[in-house]
Amino acid sequence: MPSRMRLEIGEQPEALRRTIGSLTPRIGELEKLAARTRQVLFIARGSSDNAAVYGRYLVESHTGRLATLAAPSIATTYRRRIDLDGVLAVAISQSGRTEEIVETLDWAKACGARTVAVTNGQGSPLAESADVALLTEAGEELAVPATKTYTTQLAALSVLGAGLGADVDLADLDRVPDEIERLIEATEASESLALIVEELSKVQGVVVSARGLAFGTALEVALKLKEACYLHAMGLSYADLLHGPIAVVDETTPALVLGVEGSPVLEGTAALAARVVGAGARAYGIGGGSELAGASSLALPGPGLPEWTAPLALVVPGQLLVEKLARRLGINPDVPRGLNKVTQTGA
Template sequence: MSTQMAVEVAEQPAAVRRTLRALTALRPAIRELAAGRRQVLFAARGSSDNAAVYGRYLLETHAGVLGALISPSVATHYRARLDLSDAVVVCVSQSGSTREIVDTQAWARECGAATVAVTNVDGSPLAVEADLALVTQAGPELAVPATKTYLTQLVAMAVLGTAIAPSLEDLDEELARVADEVERLIGDPGGVGAAVEALRDAAYTVVSGRGLMMGTALETALKLEETCLRPVRGYSYADLRHGPISVVTSGVTAVLVAAPDGPLLAPLAGLADDLAGRGATVVGIGGDARFGAACAVHVPGPELPEALAPLGAIVPAQLVVEGLARKLGLDPDNPRGLAKVTATDPHS
């Protein structure tokens, strides 16, 4: 019997197509709103924050636009007054009802920012109160773990980036292939079963990626931890190299996520060799043949350029998480202690 999470993973190709149609039409409005502003700031929590990490990297590496993540607590707890007249602030919440993010958006406008909401719920407070709303078209998501809402947030980030930097529109042909790639990965989940077995027996798990794939690594770690109830740490490649790698030994499973090209592919393959040499079981998602050969278990990823690879690479990770939860006798649709709308501590 299929879980709701598996059903919603399978709905992602259609969700991507709908979202692309809806949001690419808003490119002129995005350009107009961002005109004359030199930086883009993102505010989000949880999975939405991981989507924002991708948006930031895309803008900085391919659009020449300064991006950054801002902490909502600066607005909601410290109530700091910042000059944001040079900024576009993008607030990301699948429900559009996370109070902290709604309040952060209002604060950003008071500080002079132009505001963009990325949400899956038209008419939500976040969408209504933004200068411009990018409403993803994932449809209702019933399973608690975000799958199709997360992927359509990534689509929104890609549309945002290509709108702000028209030179990025040369990615349009590849962007149009994303839904087909997602469909292919769902239909041919090679390596997913072996990855589930490797993670089932892990005493401890680390997940790592770098650059444009950093958000994918963090989202994979989050999903493994919250859905499979295992202790998992998500690290950037650099942070893992800096010190925590010293505790990697037998009994550790390391999940590495990589794009099929780009300047960070070779270093990640080298990291896979290093981790294996320390006794870890290395599970690789994505990458190329060299990367796959360095991993004990390899789950193929999308055939997309690095700038768009995160839109496909999260799919095999989702399949691994759903399969592992079932293997552990857990309900992936309703992880213990989680709710669909993010709630943080009261701030007023």
Template sequence: MTTTTSVMRAEIGEQPAALRDTLDALLPLAPEIEALGRETRQVLFIARGSSDNAAVYGSYLLQAHSGRLATLASPSIATTYGARIDLSGVLAVAISQSGRTEEIVDTMAWAADCGARTVGVTNGDGSPLAEAADLALVTRAGNEVAVPATKTYTTQLAALAVLALGLGAGLDHGELAAVPDAIDDALDRPADALDAIVERLVGVEGAVVSGRGMAFSTALEAALKLKEACYLHAMGLSYADLLHGPIAVVDSATPAILIAANSGPTLPGTVALAERVVSAGAPAYGIGGGSALAGACDLAVPAPDVPEWLAPISLIVPAQLITERLARSLGYNPDAPRGLGKVTQTG
């Protein structure tokens, strides 16, 4: 394992502070979120890339805890097809780290023109997205230099947790406020399990990353990080989709990385999946899931013990650390993956 430091690793370590600053800035906006909630019935998320993975979390969170239908938009319906849809009663939530991705800004404007109220979730204070939205939830991640999103992603998740609270989710504000300290504690733990998983991932060409429910968003984001920084053929799949056929790709050369909160309704199924993977002769590596998932996997990294509704904010941190370590072990620079920039424009 190389000991060279990276900007990505430094920014991973900045996440607790970024989360505290973001929560301090956004929790006071709850009354404004509530006002928008009174005018709307359902939520439409508009995003791409890591922000789209954050939107998956937001969709599960709102539907499970606020009683609102939440769906993911297809921006090309607006930008390519130019279709008109009745979006009255819809709260369109556009998510962009920079706030400058034209497709996302244009799709939010289209949603407003179709009758939606709008919220912009961005780290770009004063960005086109923030300026155009009815309400801007501006995260406080600070400048992010490494191309793979770390602190901008977790602060997006925190913003969506605040959004859920404002839209009527009967959840504990204090549990959300405790997440930064839990991540701080996790970053201080010995890295033996992380390093052991990284050593086993060196040399593999592909991996399946799976989670269910709230953790599905983390599986998608973890797979994206492994593709971006390590050039690994990583597939992010839900537990259910994996069982519907693609599980055949998991074998001795294609490990499964299984992600779960330490408690909650999806944990037993994730443990059962780990047992099935191992019984088929394939490696299974766990992130989170407490002692139950650890006992079913070959290796596992513990995650902070936070409630399931907040687990994605903390579960992604071990995946980020694995990605950063694996990239360096493979001789890649995790800060500047080939072919990628901080702002991606899509036509």
């Protein structure tokens, strides 16, 4: 029997079609809301925080606006007021019921920010609090590890980027669901998938690395490996990895390296994989075409999408890898130990 996580991975194309279809007509509304703002503040935790990393790179690389990640404790614990005039605060939460995120968005509004919520929780406190709520159409997600709620969040952030004036072609976004369908089939047909799963089943730790718009994907895959497979997975930009932590990569600690064809950081991504292999360790590539595959020990396919939308699909081979590895390890990926669907961090 397939796991609930695997079923929900397969539901992503249709969830994305619904989400993209419902949100792209709201670009004009976002343009109006953001007209008097000059920078973006993302508020999130967990997988939503990894989505926010994608949002930050998209906003800064394609709209020319400064974007930053919030520290919610400034609002909820230190209770410090900050001048947020001219800021668009974007809170991301799959449930819309994480109290810390709701409180931080309310704080941002009180500090002068315009506010946007990205959530799968229609009628949730977060959706009700925001000036504009971008409701994703993922449907109910039962597995604890986020899959379709994560990718639909990325779709919502892609629409947000367009509303902020990103120099992108929205037709690229419409291609994503079909590309994910193709990628699921191609990944599961790849002989490398079973080989990587078998090799990772014998290690306790792995480094997951990327850079630029793919960096949030590396963080998300690392989080899933920790959540569902109980591996010591470290998600790092390859620039940070080269500043010392690469010392942990050896014959017992492989690297999972993610890349996007056509990206300006692909050359460095492939060079990292080659360095890992040259040091006697294993490097597993995801995406990046023949350049990254040729530098890696084993590789999984990636999406044929431009860099700005590639992260919506690039995460999918990682999701499939995590689900199969968890089952290989005798772990139920649907209900990892110690986790709930909605996490409350407290004050």
